[in-house]
Amino acid sequence: MLSASPMAASNHFSGAGTSFHSLFDNVDAMSIQGYLADGTVVYWNRASEQIYGYSPEEALGSNLYDLIIPPDLLDVVRASVKEMFETGQGIAPGRLELRHKDGHLLPVYSSHTVVRVPGQPTVLFCMDTDIREIERTEGELRIAAVAFEAQQGMVITDAQGLILRVNQALTRATGYTAAEVMGCTPEVFQAERQGTEIFREAWLAVAQTGNWQGEMWCRRKTGMTFAAWVSVNAVSDSNGRVTHYVCTQTDITERKLAEARIAQLAFYDALTGLPNRQLLLDRLQQAVAECVRQPCWGALFFIDIDHFKTLNDTLGHDVGDDLLRAMAQRLNATLRKVDTAARFGGDEFVVLIEQLGPSAAEAAPRAQAVGEKILQALSQPVRLGDHHYQGSASMGVTLFSSQACGVDDLLKQADLALYEAKAAGRNTLRFFDPEMQAAVSQRALTVAGLREALLRKQFLLYFQPQVDTSGRVCGAEALVRWERPGIGIVQPGEFISIAEEAGLIVPLGRWVLEAACQQLARWDKDERTRDLTLAVNVSAGQFRRAEFIDHVVAAIQGSSVDPGKLKLELTESLLVEDLDGVVAKMAALKALGIGLALDDFGTGYSSLAYLRRLPLDELKVDRSFVRDVLVDPKSAAIARTIVVLGQTLGLEVIAEGVETVGQRELLVEMGCQAYQGYLFSRPLPLLAFERFVEAAWREGDAPKNSAKPTDWRQ
Ligand code: C2E
Ligand code: CA
Ligand code: CA
Numbered sequence: 246m247l248s249a250s251p252m253a254a255s256n257h258f259s260g261a262g263t264s265f266h267s268l269f270d271n272v273d274a275m276s277i278q279g280y281l282a283d284g285t286v287v288y289w290n291r292a293s294e295q296i297y298g299y300s301p302e303e304a305l306g307s308n309l310y311d312l313i314i315p316p317d318l319l320d321v322v323r324a325s326v327k328e329m330f331e332t333g334q335g336i337a338p339g340r341l342e343l344r345h346k347d348g349h350l351l352p353v354y355s356s357h358t359v360v361r362v363p364g365q366p367t368v369l370f371c372m373d374t375d376i377r378e379i380e381r382t383e384g385e386l387r388i389a390a391v392a393f394e395a396q397q398g399m400v401i402t403d404a405q406g407l408i409l410r411v412n413q414a415l416t417r418a419t420g421y422t423a424a425e426v427m428g429c430t431p432e433v434f435q436a437e438r439q440g441t442e443i444f445r446e447a448w449l450a451v452a453q454t455g456n457w458q459g460e461m462w463c464r465r466k467t468g469m470t471f472a473a474w475v476s477v478n479a480v481s482d483s484n485g486r487v488t489h490y491v492c493t494q495t496d497i498t499e500r501k502l503a504e505a506r507i508a509q510l511a512f513y514d515a516l517t518g519l520p521n522r523q524l525l526l527d528r529l530q531q532a533v534a535e536c537v538r539q540p541c542w543g544a545l546f547f548i549d550i551d552h553f554k555t556l557n558d559t560l561g562h563d564v565g566d567d568l569l570r571a572m573a574q575r576l577n578a579t580l581r582k583v584d585t586a587a588r589f590g591g592d593e594f595v596v597l598i599e600q601l602g603p604s605a606a607e608a609a610p611r612a613q614a615v616g617e618k619i620l621q622a623l624s625q626p627v628r629l630g631d632h633h634y635q636g637s638a639s640m641g642v643t644l645f646s647s648q649a650c651g652v653d654d655l656l657k658q659a660d661l662a663l664y665e666a667k668a669a670g671r672n673t674l675r676f677f678d679p680e681m682q683a684a685v686s687q688r689a690l691t692v693a694g695l696r697e698a699l700l701r702k703q704f705l706l707y708f709q710p711q712v713d714t715s716g717r718v719c720g721a722e723a724l725v726r727w728e729r730p731g732i733g734i735v736q737p738g739e740f741i742s743i744a745e746e747a748g749l750i751v752p753l754g755r756w757v758l759e760a761a762c763q764q765l766a767r768w769d770k771d772e773r774t775r776d777l778t779l780a781v782n783v784s785a786g787q788f789r790r791a792e793f794i795d796h797v798v799a800a801i802q803g804s805s806v807d808p809g810k811l812k813l814e815l816t817e818s819l820l821v822e823d824l825d826g827v828v829a830k831m832a833a834l835k836a837l838g839i840g841l842a843l844d845d846f847g848t849g850y851s852s853l854a855y856l857r858r859l860p861l862d863e864l865k866v867d868r869s870f871v872r873d874v875l876v877d878p879k880s881a882a883i884a885r886t887i888v889v890l891g892q893t894l895g896l897e898v899i900a901e902g903v904e905t906v907g908q909r910e911l912l913v914e915m916g917c918q919a920y921q922g923y924l925f926s927r928p929l930p931l932l933a934f935e936r937f938v939e940a941a942w943r944e945g946d947a948p949k950n951s952a953k954p955t956d957w958r959q
Pocket of ligand 2: 782814844
């Protein structure tokens with residue numbers, strides 16, 4: 246075994262001369278180690294300690310394989326060392342990962358030389374350079390190279406802003422190759438449409454802060470433009486001097502399209518492409534604000550397609566959609582670009598027109614003219630598939646200026662005017678006026694009052710006698726009254742339709758039903774009133790409710806009344822929709838033993854076809870025919886027809902609104918069996934009604950034919 250002392254290594258070097266010795270010892274970045282064939286360390290310079298962590302004292306005399314060779318390289322290194330000692334040649338230099346004293350691996354670039362000195366043991370010298378730093382830099386360069394060829398277009402310019410390089414993504418996006426734009430400024434990519442300010446602004450920002458980003462219109466070589474998100478970053482050297490600029494460019498056309506699509510969805514109606522409610526409200530708000538800035542009047546139009554629901558129900562939704570689209574097109578064609586036509590929902594459109602004039606007096610006739618033009622356009626025939634449809638529309642208009650109330654109120658005003666237009670027979674326009682507003686406020690008060698009235702039980706029933714041909718009181722119609730505190734008795738004409746619209750007819754109707762049944766139960770205890778029937782009015786909105794039958798059953802059971810004495814008066818308006826459902830419900834009521842009358846007969850949706858299907862007991866000839874029966878032959882003919890119809894169908898016929906003897910006599914002659922009207926009595930409060938019945942009863946005790954019809958006149 247050779248001596249493994251450091252001295253031995255030094256001796257070994259003496260042949261190479263001291264200058265080399267000290268050179269090797271002090272060379273900085275290169276670890277130089279010497280090994281004997283069995284791996285014994287005979288030389289270990291200072292740099293070796295830096296790289297591998299072992300001091301010369303620790304390393305010398307130890308073994309290569311124990312020091313720096315990781316276990317998985319042992320065999321390979323042994324084989325290489327053996328080969329080198331055998332051939333006397335160092336193997337090719339290369340990268341290795343060797344072990345540091347503390348166990349971690351480090352990459353080194355290793356080359357080898359075998360030194361044979363006669364008379365001395367052969368030594369293998371290994372020269373290792375730590376390449377960690379180099380590898381790190383290489384890695385970064387690789388990353389930079391990959392990043393440069395990323396999806397984003399990149400341009401690198403020199404400090405003067407002249408293009409040095411562009412990446413492939415940029416070439417793909419713009420069509421320009423690096424060669425074509427080298428030496429140009431990035432402005433070559435700029436679209437003409439945008440002007441030069443943005444570039445100035447960008448360079449200024451870069452000069453001040455080192456970077457800028459924003460949207461720009463860019464241009465392809467073909468001239469086509471596209472929206473891009475551009476960022477510019479200055480690259481500075483260690484002295485802070487700008488050496489390069491890196492500009493990136495991302496095509497955001499797709500994103501802009503997506504944004505536009507989202508905006509389209511959010512602010513435009515999908516069916517017609519018109520602005521939707523949201524956008525209209527926004528523009529209206531702006532319009533009102535604009536009026537403050539620059540005093541002027543504008544107009545808001547609410548438009549409703551007449552009979553749209555019927556068209557939709559009869560011809561189908563597709564045809565309905567076609568009509569809406571056609572109407573939207575016409576609106577657009579009639580209006581100027583600056584006006585807004587919006588679809589507000591369903592068959593409702595809203596038009597907003599600004600700058601109609603400096604005063605209401607000037608704006609109003611202009612608004613009227615525009616409105617008429619719109620109505621005219623909307624009433625032109627439309628081709629809907631195989632159909633030619635002559636539509637029409639109703640329109641409510643309200644004017645606004647700087648003193649305008651809120652947007653909500655404007656909408657309400659226009660809506661209200663629309664309501665008036667429809668009430669006026671459609672295909673027409675109405676302006677909002679303050680009186681209308683007063684009526685609306687009044688209405689709101691009534692609704693609030695009705696709610697309270699329901700809680701506080703402020704309703705009561707009046708009873709109007711119904712008499713037969715012999716003048717005997719056979720029953721009564723219950724007519725509701727509202728005893729309004731501070732006001733007095735309010736007639737149903739003033740609150741029933743409001744209750745219907747406010748959804749209060751259901752609780753109100755239920756109260757009437759219950760009160761009527763309780764009354765019948767009380768009358769049952771008196772022989773004079775025991776045989777009376779009581780008719781109760783039922784609104785369509787009440788009848789349609791699923792729980793209606795339950796309410797009727799509850800009222801009957803709650804009072805243990807004979808259902809045969811209760812009569813429900815229904816109107817033809819019920820029959821407009823879902824006839825089958827209505828018939829089924831009526832049959833269920835009939836099965837309970839309740840009588841059913843058709844009120845106001847002859848005024849509504851009169852079709853003989855449905856009449857046959859309804860399980861009715863009675864027709865009530867509407868009072869408009871009775872009123873005119875003596876003066877208008879048509880009314881007389883209708884009254885006569887109704888009586889005949891009733892006889893044919895086996896129904897009773899009662900005439901309501903009989904005010905004169907003449908009317909009564911004619912109706913008697915026609916064959917009508919029962920009467921109700923002021924001729925006999927007005928609707929009466931309970932006590933008065935009972936007195937009336939009592940009086941009639943006393944008279945009825947007398948021989949029957951002595952009763953004279955005129956006796957019932959009050
Ligand atoms: P209606 O069902 O047609 O009731 C008959 C109306 O004609 C009553 O008006 C009655 O006072 C009036 N009338 C009776 N005889 C004559 C007459 O000879 N000449 C004239 N000109 N009128 C006569 P009222 O009590 O004001 O009721 C009006 C309407 O209010 C009723 O019309 C009915 O539709 C509704 N109504 C009344 N009570 C109720 C109710 O409890 N529920 C529902 N849903 N509606 C009711
Ligand atoms: Ca009635
Ligand atoms: Ca009636």
